[in-house]
Amino acid sequence: MQRYFINQIVDDKARITGEDFHHIVRVMRMKLEDYVCLVTPDEQTAIAELIEIGDDFVQFKIVSRKESTSELPVHITIASGLPKGDKLELITQKGTELGAKSFLSFPAKRSISKWDSKKAQKKVERLDKIAKEAAEQSHRSVVPSFQHVMSFQALLDVAPSYDYIVVAYEESAKEGESSALATLFDQVDPGESILAIFGPEGGLAPEEIVKLEAVQALKVGLGPRILRTETAPLYFLAAASFAFELDKNG
Amino acid sequence: MQRYFINQIVDDKARITGEDFHHIVRVMRMKLEDYVCLVTPDEQTAIAELIEIGDDFVQFKIVSRKESTSELPVHITIASGLPKGDKLELITQKGTELGAKSFLSFPAKRSISKWDSKKAQKKVERLDKIAKEAAEQSHRSVVPSFQHVMSFQALLDVAPSYDYIVVAYEESAKEGESSALATLFDQVDPGESILAIFGPEGGLAPEEIVKLEAVQALKVGLGPRILRTETAPLYFLAAASFAFELDKNG
Incomplete structure (x- = not known):
């Protein structure tokens, strides 16, 4: 219907x-x-x-x-360091299907794309439209919103308003870290919010990681394979759906 | 490197x-x-x-x-009912990043795309190349192979060679089924193989589901939201990675 x-x-x-x-x-x-x-x-x-x-x-x-809901019991905001090309469109479309509550993009140190405020406005309008269409198609009862913040500092400023802050960190994956995400999901209660931060193509810079750790962001690995910048948020959301919606006794 | x-x-x-x-x-x-x-x-x-x-x-x-491996401990083959457009390319690229062992496509009753054997050969060559590039980029130690079978019967014929057969079934999601996938992942041991079957845009037809059940395929839901044909396999692989690689004590 x-x-x-x-x-x-x-x-x-x-x-x-x-x-x-x-x-x-x-x-x-x-x-x-x-x-x-x-x-x-x-x-x-x-x-x-x-x-x-x-x-x-x-x-x-x-x-x-x-009466039934199709919403993820935890509220996940996907924050992407500006990637190249139309990757934000893929993240927004698929992330909406997979249950994201909202999206955010920010200029990361290694972002190659640059958005001035005029370009940002146009892009956000388009991404909002993609989210609305995907929400209708996937039977969501919430349309995720898209927001672009104009600086890394602005990301740091909004971060503390979330219950949990996590950053997907490739080095964690390389070091064989394999339980931080599962441990986090065990701690989060329904209704709580998670800000999940992902770097652009070249990853986040070490100084950005340091600043995120200063606002209590938890570094998590997403398995032993290296995921592209647009694949990592989809992994995160699917893992959250599995953990909170399917594996309730896990 | x-x-x-x-x-x-x-x-x-x-x-x-x-x-x-x-x-x-x-x-x-x-x-x-x-x-x-x-x-x-x-x-x-x-x-x-x-x-x-x-x-x-x-x-x-x-x-x-x-010494370390970046391979999923369970061997997952993604079988897609021929979807429209370039969706198989997205499934192959992202599915390789997410750890699929191999890919398979088949003509489903509701597939709108049609492949004759000449077109199939050309497509498979291109998909093999996409898998190779994605395997290099994501640090895989296996390049997944891509195979097209020319009939639904051929899919049924190869299915019993896998340890487990599952079919993603939208109706399961609508009925609120929420534990079959988690229960399956609890049963599967490292080294075992799973054939995971996904329908094309219109889903699998009821008679296809009946035939799959006759070869012991297990119907699983992938959460309460309706996923597009190209998103469902990525959800399945990410959930498997979370269950087998991150949530080992779950």
Whole structure:
């Protein structure tokens, strides 16, 4: 069933305009009595029936509400040192499918890409759109947001607002470190937040690691193979899903 | 350190020709006394020094051998129902980074792509090349192979040669099934093989699921979110890495 994120449900009715109106009427060519799945900002999910098609709006009537959630029980924010090319698009699309709560990018010392504030605004708009589409497709009840911070210091400034800060560190993998992530997942309780930080193609610089350790970031390895900058966040999210959603007795 | 897969080491020396010769001399512009990492077909890894540069070959001398392995302790083969576009390339590249032992594709009932044997040969050559590059980049000591089988029956025929057969089944996820994968990973011992089967965009057809169940395939859900056809195998491999390489006491 097609899924739409809406602003509100009033008296068991929801009115949709704009891009989603266009999608429902022109792309999906829905007719009266067709059903969709609606998701409200407070993460409620409802099945609704199309009851009115206007010139620039459609109206739905709620027929049932769903109780189950498709959200990861822990809130994971993926922070990526600006990578090259369209890798942030892949991270955002796949990371949304895999349950990320939000995304963040920052200029790392070894980032080759540079974003001025104008470019950042345009990119963030595009990444927000990718997250919305992926959230609909993967049956999320939250659309992850994307934020770009303009300096490494700004990343350090927001970090303490998370319950846990981790940094994926290739050297940990090389040293054979193989339990920090599992130990962390054992400690984190449902509802808590994790900021997971990943370097750009050349990795994070040693001085960046030192600054992250100063704000209590935990270095974790992601197995013995060297993962690309866009693969590591997907590993992290899949491991979290396995640990928190499938291996509950582990 | 740059990594090359070679055929053999004789008297602690290795001779490299062809594409890798070109890469070493023209792309990397290596000089005498430079070091590389060499991997032999029996998965041995060695550090070697460049001792001779010929017109169409280079010669290396082994200076040390490595004991540690970067291979997943369980052998996972990813079998994909032919997806659209270049998704098999993404599955092969990222799946190699994440530790897959080999890849297989098959025409599923709902596959929109069709491969005749000529197209299959060309595609498999390209996918083998992608696997080789990803194996070098991610420090694998095995290059995963890619195989296309020309029918669903051929998939059923090879399936019993694996210790375990699993099929990722969206309906399992929808039904809230949340422990089959964790239970499976608890049962599998190091050295054993898993054939993990994934449908194309529209999923596997019910009659395909029935046939897979008849060869003892276990249906597993991959969490409550709906994953795209190219994301599901990456989730499976990352979860396996977490379970077998990081969460050893889980």
